Amino acid sequence: xSGTAALLLQRQLKELQKNPVDGFxxxxxxxxxxxxxxxxxxxEGSPYNGAMFCAELVFPKDYPSNxxxxxxxxxxxxxxxxxxxxxxxxxxxxxxxxDEYGYEDASERWLPVHTVTTILLSVTSMLADPNDESPAxxxxxxxxxxxxxxxxxxxxxxxRRSQEEAFx
Numbered sequence: 001x002s003g004t005a006a007l008l009l010q011r012q013l014k015e016l017q018k019n020p021v022d023g024f025x026x027x028x029x030x031x032x033x034x035x036x037x038x039x040x041x042x043x044e045g046s047p048y049n050g051a052m053f054c055a056e057l058v059f060p061k062d063y064p065s066n067x068x069x070x071x072x073x074x075x076x077x078x079x080x081x082x083x084x085x086x087x088x089x090x091x092x093x094x095x096x097x098x099d100e101y102g103y104e105d106a107s108e109r110w111l112p113v114h115t116v117t118t119i120l121l122s123v124t125s126m127l128a129d130p131n132d133e134s135p136a137x138x139x140x141x142x143x144x145x146x147x148x149x150x151x152x153x154x155x156x157x158x159x160r161r162s163q164e165e166a167f168x
Contacts, residue, residue, distance in 0.1 A: 080141035089136035
């Protein structure tokens with residue numbers, strides 16, 4: 001199965017290089033097709049506009065049957081859907097099938113039709129529009145709901161730090 005996964009990932013990388021998408025770029029880490037480095041640059045309309053967040057995607061050998069793991073590195077966005085260690089918590093990165101807690105429909109979770117592009121577009125969308133109903137970072141979710149000014153101040157600080165750290 002890992003041969004099929006590698007071929008699919010090579011095809012997706014080639015497509016991204018041929019037809020870049022605004023808001024992010026991606027490449028391999030250490031020439032490993034199962035480990036990608038990405039730069040996410042949220043656009044206008046996002047509270048994170050101007051940021052340059054470094055992240056990584058680690059794909060399982062049975063991709064696309066199962067989703068990759070994604071986490072921000074260097075600067076971790078202050079965000080309800082990002083754990084303090086940088087792991088991203090969005091539905092399409094959750095394993096396929098029914099949610100044991102009944103919060104998500106199976107159709108909202110990982111499906112093999114997802115690609116690197118759809119994942120990164122979902123993360124860009126998540127940055128612009130947090131889901132505070134199922135937070136990974138409870139404190140950020142609470143601020144998002146109850147103290148927008150403090151939330152925005154922390155976000156601006158993250159954006160500045162991400163710009164400073166992006167190319168170190």
